[in-house]
Amino acid sequence: TITCSGSTTVLPIAQATAEAFMDGHPDINISIRGGGSGVGIAALINGTIDIACSSRPMKSKEITQAKSKGIEPIPYAIALDGIAVVVHPSNSISNLTIKQLKDIYTGKIKNWNELGGPNLPIVVISRDVSSGTFEVFNERVMAGAKVSSSAQLLASNNAVTTTVSTTPGAIGYAGLGFVSSKVKSVAIEKIIPSEQTVKDGTYKLARKLYMYTNGKAKGAVSQYIAFIQSSQGQKIVEKQGFISLN
Amino acid sequence: MNRRKGKNTFWIMMMTLMLIITAGFLVVFIVRIISLGAPVLSWKFIVEPPREAMTEGGIFPALIGTFLLTALAMIFALPSGIFTAIWLTHYGKPQWLVNILHIIINTMAGIPSIIFGLFGMAIFVNLLGFKVSLLSGSLTLAILALPVIINNTEQAIHSVPADFSEASLALGATTRQTISKVVFPAALPNILTGAIISVGRVAGETAPIMFTAATFYSRSLPHSLQDEVMALPYHIYALMTEGTHPESQVPIAYGTALVLLILVILIDATAIIIRSYMRKKRQW
Amino acid sequence: MKGIKEKTFQAIAYIASLLTAVCLIAIIYGIFHDGLPLFKFISWKDFLFTNNWYPVYSPPGFGAWALIMGSFYVTLGALIIALPLSLGSAIFISEIASPGLREIAKPVIELLAGIPSVVYGLFGIAFLAPLIRQWFSLDTGLNLFTSSLILGIMVIPIICSISEDAMSSVPHSIREASLALGATKSETIFKAVIPAAKKGIIGSILLGFGRAIGETMVVLMVAGGAAQIPKSIFEPVRPMTSTIAAEMGETIMGDLHYNALFALAIVLLIITFFSNLITEIVFRPKRQK
Amino acid sequence: MVERQIWTSNLNLWFGKNQILHNINLEAYKNHITAIIGPSGCGKSTLLRCFNRMNDPIPFMELTGKVYLDGKDIYAPKTDVYAVRASVGMVFQKPNPFPKSIYNNVAYGLQIQGKYSKSEIKDRVEESLKAAWLWDEVKDRLHHSAMSLSGGQQQRLCIARALANKPKVLLLDEPTSALDPQSTAKIEELCLALKNSVTILIVTHNVAQAGRIADYTAFLYLGELVEFEKTEQLFTVPKDKRTEAYLTGVFG
Amino acid sequence: MVERQIWTSNLNLWFGKNQILHNINLEAYKNHITAIIGPSGCGKSTLLRCFNRMNDPIPFMELTGKVYLDGKDIYAPKTDVYAVRASVGMVFQKPNPFPKSIYNNVAYGLQIQGKYSKSEIKDRVEESLKAAWLWDEVKDRLHHSAMSLSGGQQQRLCIARALANKPKVLLLDEPTSALDPQSTAKIEELCLALKNSVTILIVTHNVAQAGRIADYTAFLYLGELVEFEKTEQLFTVPKDKRTEAYLTGVFG
Ligand SMILES: Nc1ncnc2c1ncn2[C@@H]1O[C@H](COP(=O)(O)OP(=O)(O)OP(=O)(O)O)[C@@H](O)[C@H]1O
Ligand SMILES: Nc1ncnc2c1ncn2[C@@H]1O[C@H](COP(=O)(O)OP(=O)(O)OP(=O)(O)O)[C@@H](O)[C@H]1O
Ligand SMILES: [Mg+2]
Ligand SMILES: [Mg+2]
Numbered sequence A: 001t002i003t004c005s006g007s008t009t010v011l012p013i014a015q016a017t018a019e020a021f022m023d024g025h026p027d028i029n030i031s032i033r034g035g036g037s038g039v040g041i042a043a044l045i046n047g048t049i050d051i052a053c054s055s056r057p058m059k060s061k062e063i064t065q066a067k068s069k070g071i072e073p074i075p076y077a078i079a080l081d082g083i084a085v086v087v088h089p090s091n092s093i094s095n096l097t098i099k100q101l102k103d104i105y106t107g108k109i110k111n112w113n114e115l116g117g118p119n120l121p122i123v124v125i126s127r128d129v130s131s132g133t134f135e136v137f138n139e140r141v142m143a144g145a146k147v148s149s150s151a152q153l154l155a156s157n158n159a160v161t162t163t164v165s166t167t168p169g170a171i172g173y174a175g176l177g178f179v180s181s182k183v184k185s186v187a188i189e190k191i192i193p194s195e196q197t198v199k200d201g202t203y204k205l206a207r208k209l210y211m212y213t214n215g216k217a218k219g220a221v222s223q224y225i226a227f228i229q230s231s232q233g234q235k236i237v238e239k240q241g242f243i244s245l246n
Numbered sequence B: 001m002n003r004r005k006g007k008n009t010f011w012i013m014m015m016t017l018m019l020i021i022t023a024g025f026l027v028v029f030i031v032r033i034i035s036l037g038a039p040v041l042s043w044k045f046i047v048e049p050p051r052e053a054m055t056e057g058g059i060f061p062a063l064i065g066t067f068l069l070t071a072l073a074m075i076f077a078l079p080s081g082i083f084t085a086i087w088l089t090h091y092g093k094p095q096w097l098v099n100i101l102h103i104i105i106n107t108m109a110g111i112p113s114i115i116f117g118l119f120g121m122a123i124f125v126n127l128l129g130f131k132v133s134l135l136s137g138s139l140t141l142a143i144l145a146l147p148v149i150i151n152n153t154e155q156a157i158h159s160v161p162a163d164f165s166e167a168s169l170a171l172g173a174t175t176r177q178t179i180s181k182v183v184f185p186a187a188l189p190n191i192l193t194g195a196i197i198s199v200g201r202v203a204g205e206t207a208p209i210m211f212t213a214a215t216f217y218s219r220s221l222p223h224s225l226q227d228e229v230m231a232l233p234y235h236i237y238a239l240m241t242e243g244t245h246p247e248s249q250v251p252i253a254y255g256t257a258l259v260l261l262i263l264v265i266l267i268d269a270t271a272i273i274i275r276s277y278m279r280k281k282r283q284w
Numbered sequence C: 001m002k003g004i005k006e007k008t009f010q011a012i013a014y015i016a017s018l019l020t021a022v023c024l025i026a027i028i029y030g031i032f033h034d035g036l037p038l039f040k041f042i043s044w045k046d047f048l049f050t051n052n053w054y055p056v057y058s059p060p061g062f063g064a065w066a067l068i069m070g071s072f073y074v075t076l077g078a079l080i081i082a083l084p085l086s087l088g089s090a091i092f093i094s095e096i097a098s099p100g101l102r103e104i105a106k107p108v109i110e111l112l113a114g115i116p117s118v119v120y121g122l123f124g125i126a127f128l129a130p131l132i133r134q135w136f137s138l139d140t141g142l143n144l145f146t147s148s149l150i151l152g153i154m155v156i157p158i159i160c161s162i163s164e165d166a167m168s169s170v171p172h173s174i175r176e177a178s179l180a181l182g183a184t185k186s187e188t189i190f191k192a193v194i195p196a197a198k199k200g201i202i203g204s205i206l207l208g209f210g211r212a213i214g215e216t217m218v219v220l221m222v223a224g225g226a227a228q229i230p231k232s233i234f235e236p237v238r239p240m241t242s243t244i245a246a247e248m249g250e251t252i253m254g255d256l257h258y259n260a261l262f263a264l265a266i267v268l269l270i271i272t273f274f275s276n277l278i279t280e281i282v283f284r285p286k287r288q289k
Numbered sequence D, E: 001m002v003e004r005q006i007w008t009s010n011l012n013l014w015f016g017k018n019q020i021l022h023n024i025n026l027e028a029y030k031n032h033i034t035a036i037i038g039p040s041g042c043g044k045s046t047l048l049r050c051f052n053r054m055n056d057p058i059p060f061m062e063l064t065g066k067v068y069l070d071g072k073d074i075y076a077p078k079t080d081v082y083a084v085r086a087s088v089g090m091v092f093q094k095p096n097p098f099p100k101s102i103y104n105n106v107a108y109g110l111q112i113q114g115k116y117s118k119s120e121i122k123d124r125v126e127e128s129l130k131a132a133w134l135w136d137e138v139k140d141r142l143h144h145s146a147m148s149l150s151g152g153q154q155q156r157l158c159i160a161r162a163l164a165n166k167p168k169v170l171l172l173d174e175p176t177s178a179l180d181p182q183s184t185a186k187i188e189e190l191c192l193a194l195k196n197s198v199t200i201l202i203v204t205h206n207v208a209q210a211g212r213i214a215d216y217t218a219f220l221y222l223g224e225l226v227e228f229e230k231t232e233q234l235f236t237v238p239k240d241k242r243t244e245a246y247l248t249g250v251f252g
Helices: A011-024 A037-045 A060-068 A098-106 A132-142 A157-166 A195-199 A219-229 A231-239 B002-040 B043-047 B060-091 B095-110 B113-127 B134-158 B162-170 B175-204 B232-242 B246-281 C002-035 C044-049 C065-096 C099-113 C117-135 C144-168 C172-180 C185-214 C217-222 C240-248 C256-287 D044-050 D081-087 D102-113 D118-131 D135-141 D151-163 D181-194 D207-213 D231-236 D241-247 E044-050 E081-087 E102-113 E118-131 E135-141 E151-163 E181-194 E207-213 E231-236 E241-247
Strands: A002-006 A030-035 A051-054 A073-087 A123-127 A152-154 A170-175 A184-188 A206-214 C051-054 C061-064 D004-015 D018-024 D027-029 D033-037 D061-069 D088-091 D169-173 D199-203 D216-221 D224-230 E004-015 E018-024 E027-029 E033-037 E061-069 E088-091 E169-173 E199-203 E216-221 E224-230
Touching: A002 A037, A002 A219, A011 A030, A011 A219, A011 A231, A030 A037, A037 A051, A037 A060, A037 A073, A037 A132, A037 A206, A051 A219, A060 A073, A073 A132, A073 A157, A073 A195, A073 A219, A073 A231, A098 A123, A098 A132, A123 A132, A123 A157, A132 A170, A152 A157, A157 A170, A206 A219, A219 A231, B002 B246, B002 C065, B002 C117, B002 C144, B002 C185, B043 B060, B043 B246, B060 B095, B060 B134, B060 B175, B060 B232, B060 B246, B060 C002, B095 B134, B095 C002, B095 C185, B095 C256, B113 B134, B113 C002, B113 C185, B113 C240, B113 C256, B134 B175, B134 C002, B162 B175, B162 E151, B175 B232, B175 B246, B175 C002, B175 C117, B175 E102, B232 B246, B232 C117, B232 C217, B246 C099, B246 C117, C002 C256, C044 C061, C044 C065, C044 C256, C051 C065, C061 C065, C061 C256, C065 C099, C065 C144, C065 C185, C065 C240, C065 C256, C099 C144, C117 C144, C117 C217, C144 C185, C144 C217, C172 C185, C172 D151, C185 C256, C185 D102, C217 C240, C240 C256, D004 D044, D004 D199, D018 D044, D018 D224, D027 D199, D033 D044, D033 D207, D044 D169, D044 D199, D081 D088, D088 D151, D102 D118, D102 D151, D118 D135, D118 D151, D135 D151, D151 D169, D151 D181, D181 D199, D181 D207, D207 D231, D216 D231, D216 D241, D224 D231, D224 D241, E004 E044, E004 E199, E018 E044, E018 E224, E027 E033, E027 E199, E033 E044, E033 E207, E044 E169, E044 E199, E081 E088, E088 E151, E102 E118, E102 E151, E118 E135, E118 E151, E135 E151, E151 E169, E151 E181, E181 E199, E181 E207, E207 E231, E216 E231, E216 E241, E224 E231, E224 E241
Parallel strands: A002 A030, A002 A051, A123 A152, A123 A170, D033 D199, D033 D216, D088 D169, D169 D199, E033 E199, E033 E216, E088 E169, E169 E199
Antiparallel strands: A051 A206, A073 A170, A073 A184, A073 A206, C051 C061, D004 D018, D004 D027, D004 D061, D216 D224, E004 E018, E004 E027, E004 E061, E216 E224
C-alpha cells in the first residue's frame, strides 16, 4: 500500500490519478488522506507516509527538521495552479492590488466602500495555517504580516468557495480548480488568473504543486508519480481543473 | 391558594413545553438527516467502493473499516475491562488501590476523545512506530472504551445479589469458581448490554481515529493491521471539509451519516431491548 | 492444582487492573511530556492569558487565551440551551408523563444520547448554519451561537437521561409525604423530589459540561475557527479541541507548535480532571456504602 | 355526646375494574381514636387514603359516594384538595422524612403555603416537635439531617410534620409496623395524648394495638365494612362471625 | 455419651475495632441440634460463620482462639479452607438458590470439586434431594429453573445443595424466618430427621423454634456466650438473669 497525505488542493489530483493508476495496477493500493500541505510534510518527516502532497515548496526549516530525522525529501512537480482570489458574484469589485489585498487580510480595510465597492463590511476568509495555499498566499501577499484574528480560518478550498458564494461581503482565496460559477474571481494587479497567465508566470499568485518522497521514489511509488507526470496523468490533472505542467 | 394552583399549572405547562421543544429539536434533527440521506441510500451504496474522486459509488471500505476498528477495539478492551472489574469487585485489596483505580477510571471516562487521539498519535503512531493504521486506531479506541466497559461490568456484577456468592463460597468454591460459575453467568446479560453500548460509542467516534487510523480514500480493504482504513465517521467529516466536488459529495456525506446513524441506533436499541427483556425475565 | 488456577486468575485480574492504571498514567505522561517543553519558550501565564495564537509565524505566537475562551463560551452557551430543556424534559418524563409515555420516552432519550457527534456536526454545517445565517442575516452561520445550539442539542439527551434516573429513583414515599401535607404537584417536584435527587442532577450537569467542553467534531465543523474573543454570539470562535484537531496533523514531532497543541490538551485535561473531582466529591458519600 | 368529625357515606371505590371498597359508611368522632383492622389486602390503606384524597393520583381510580369533613363533602367539585390534605394529616407505614434537616421537614407544610412568616414558622415547628414528644431529643440539632434519626424518632418526626399544619384529623397507616417495641409503645402513648387535640384514624394489622389505644374499631373484610363498634364491644362480643374469626387469628 | 463434633475455644472476633465475639467456648455434639439464640445484633450470625470460615473475606476481620472440627483446628495455617467449607454446609436466612436449574444447583458443590463423574453426581443429586424431602416435588422438572420453586421449596433445595457435599456439620442461619408457617414446620421436621446423619447448628430469633427442635441451646448476648445448656434446662431453669429476661421477652 502506498500512503499519500497532504494538501487538500492536490487531493483531487491525487485521488483521480490514483483511481486511474489502480485500474492499471490492481495489485497496488493507494490510500489518500488530506489535511493540508503541512500535514503531509510533517507526516513525511515523522516517517509515517510514503508521499507528501504539497501545494508549496518545503520550507528550509522543514528540510532541516527532515534531515535531522534522517529523511531526505525529494520534490516531484505534478501540476501548476493559480490561487484565485474570490468574492461574492454580486460584488462590483473586479480588481485588487497586492497591497489592497494585504490591507484587507490584516484588517486595515474593513469595508468594500473603501475600495470603491458597495457599503458592505468585508468578511475575511482565509485558509487554515496548515495549508500550502495559505503559505503561498502568506508569502506573496502578506509578506510576514499577520492575518487579522477575526478572519475565519477554513479547512479546505471547498469550504472557502462555499462560504464566499453564500456571503455577500466575503472575500477568500482558493486553488483555481475549485473556482466555480458561484463565486467571482478578481484580477490581481489587473491580471486575471487563467491557464495562460499562470503558465507564463504573469499571474502573481501562481504556484507549482508537488509530491515529496523520502529519497528517490522507488518501486510502486515511482510508477505512480511517473504516471501522474505522463501525458495521460496530466490530462486527468486538467480534467480536475488544474493546469498541466507542459 | 389560587396563586399556588396557578403556579402549579404554570410549571406543569413549562415542563411540557420543554419536552415539546426538546422533542421538536430532535425530531427535526432526525427527520433532516433521514430526508437528506435517504435519496442516495441503496444497496449499491452499501456494497460498492467510492469512485470518480469520491463523487460516485458507495462506502463499502468505510463500513468495513469501521467494523474492523470497532471489533479490534473490543477484542483489546473487553477482556481487560472485564478482568479489571472482576479485580475491583472480588479481589480489591488493598482498599486504597481500589479507590485510586476508581478515580482513575472516572477520570478516564471524562477525558475528551480528542485527547485520546493525541495520545494515540504520540504513543502508537509515532513512538511505537505503528504508523497511521488499523492497529493504532483500534488500540486508541480500546483505551477510550475501557472505562465505559469497566464501569458497566462493575455495575452488572454488583447487581448480582451477594447471596449467590455467599452460597457458592459456603459450598467450598474458590473465588475464581464463584466468579466464573455463578457471578459471571448471572451478570452476563448486563455485561453484554454495557459492551454493546460501548460498541455503539466506539463506532461513532471520529476525533480519536483522525490521526491514528483513518484515511480519506482507499479502494481496497485493509490487508493487515498496519494498513490505514476508511471509517464512516471520518468519511462524513472528510467529505464535508476536504471534499472537492461538493455538489455530489455532500449528498454522499448525508447518506453516510444516515448509515452511521442507523447502525449506532440499531446497536444501542439491541442493548436496550436485551436489557428490558432481561429485567423482566430476571428472577431475583 | 486448585491453587495455581486460582493464583493465575487473580494475577490476570490484577494485571488487567494495573493495565488500566497504566493507560491513564501513559495518557497523562504522554500529554505532559509533549506539552511541557512549550513552557521553556513561553511562560504559562503568557500561554494562558495572552491572545496571540500565531503558531506558524516567525516568531510564532502561542497565546491561547482566545482558544480557552472559545471553549468556555461554546460550553456555556450549550449549557444555557441544554439545561432548561433537558431538566424540564427529565422532570416531565419522571414526574408528569403517564407510565406509557415514560416507557417510550426513556429508551428514546437513551438512544439519542448515543448518536455520534460527527452526525450532529454534519447537521450543523449543512442544515442549521445556513438557516441561522439567513434568519439573522449574518455573514456566516458558522459561529458561536450555532455551535452552542448544536452542542446543546447534543448534550440534552445525556443530561436528561441521567437526571431522570436520579429523579425516578427518589422513593415514592417522599412524593406521598409531600402531597399528603397539601403540596401541589409542582411544589412536590421542586421542594421534595429535586432536593432529594440533587446529587444525581448535579452529576448529570457536570457530565454534560465535560461532554460539551471536550467535544471536537461539532466545533471543528461549525464553530467557524477564528481565533478571537467573540464580540457577539454570532461571531466565529476557535475552541481548544478544534484547534488541536485542525492543527495537529500539520506539525512535526518535537516542534514548538506540536508542544503547544499538547499544552492545550493539558489545559483540557486539567479542566476535565477538576470537573470529575467535583463529581467524585459530590458522589463520595454514596459510594461509601 | 360524641360528635362526628369525618365520615363516609356509601363510599365505593374501583381501581380499574376491581372494586376495592364496597359501600362503606364509617364515622370518626372528634377527640377519639378510630382503628381500622382487617386482613392484608382488604382495603384498609385504600379506605384511609380516601379521607385525604390521596387516591386521586392513581390512574383508573373511580369513586362514588361521599366523604364529609365537618359536614363538607371533600370530593365535591371546586373543593380545594390541597387545603383538604393540609387539614387531614397523614403518617405512613415506613417513616418517610424528606432528606432535609429536621427543621425543614417540620416547616415544609407551612413553607409551601407561603403565608407564614419565618418567626411564625419557627414557633410552629417548636410547638409541633413538642407535641410529637421529639423536641427534647432534637432541639440541639434541628439543622442536622432527618435521616440521622432512629426509626422511632423519624416516625415521630413524621407525626410532627403532619401536626405543623394544625390538622383536624390525623390518618395513621400502620405507623408502628416498622418499629421496635419500645418505639411502638412510645407512639401509642403519643396517640393517646394527641387525641385531645386531633381526631385520629389508625390502620393497624396488630389487633392488640387496636385494643390498647382505639376508642372505636372498624373491621374491614374484602372491601366491606363488616363491623364498626366501640372497641371493647367489638373485641368482647363481635356480632359477625368473620370478625370473631379474625380476632381469634383464623386469617392473616 | 455425647461426642463433640465442632467446637470453639476462647474465640474472639473483631470487625475493625469492634469486638463482636468475646471469648466464646461453644460445643456442638454429633447427631444433636444446637440452637443459638439471642437478641438482634448480638453476633449469632457472626459466630455461626466462624464455623465454616465465611467471615474470612470480610475486610478488617480479626480472630483469635480456635475452632475445632473433629479435633482439627480449622483456622490453623495450611488448612484447606475450601475443604472445610465443603464439609461444613451452610443455609442462609433468605433462600438463595443459584439462577440455574434445580439439578445444577444441587450438583454445583460436586462439580466444582472436579473429582466426580457425571453418574456419581447424578446419584448424589438424587440422594440429596431425597434427604431434603424435595425429590418427589421436583423429580419431573429437575432441569427447570430453581427460581420457579416456592420459598419453602427453595429453602429445602438449599439444604439439599449443602447435603450434596456430604457435610459433617450443617449451619442454619434463621432458615425459616422468610417462610410461611407450613414451610417452617416442614423444615423443622426435616432438621429433626437430618440430625441422624449430620450435626446441626441453628441460629434462630424464634425462641419457640429452639424449644421445639434443639437438643442444646446457647444464649448469646452482646457477643458473650451467657449460657449454654440442654434446651429444657435453659428454658425451665435459666441460670443467668439475662437469659431469663430474654426468654420472657424483655428484649428483642
Ligand atoms: N395503586 C393501585 N392500583 C391498583 N390496585 C391497587 C392499588 N393499590 C392497592 N390496590 C389493590 O387494592 C386492594 C387493597 O389494597 P390496600 O393496600 O388498601 O390493602 P390493605 O388492607 O392496606 O393491605 P395491607 O395490610 O397489606 O397494607 C389490594 O387488592 C391491592 O392489590
Ligand atoms: N461485615 C461486617 N462488618 C462490620 N461489622 C459487622 C459486619 N457484619 C456484622 N457486623 C456487626 O457485628 C455485629 C453482630 O452482627 P450479627 O449479624 O452477627 O448479629 P445477629 O445476632 O446475627 O443479628 P440478627 O439477629 O439481626 O441477624 C453487629 O453489631 C453488626 O453490626
Ligand atoms: Mg396497607
Ligand atoms: Mg443474623
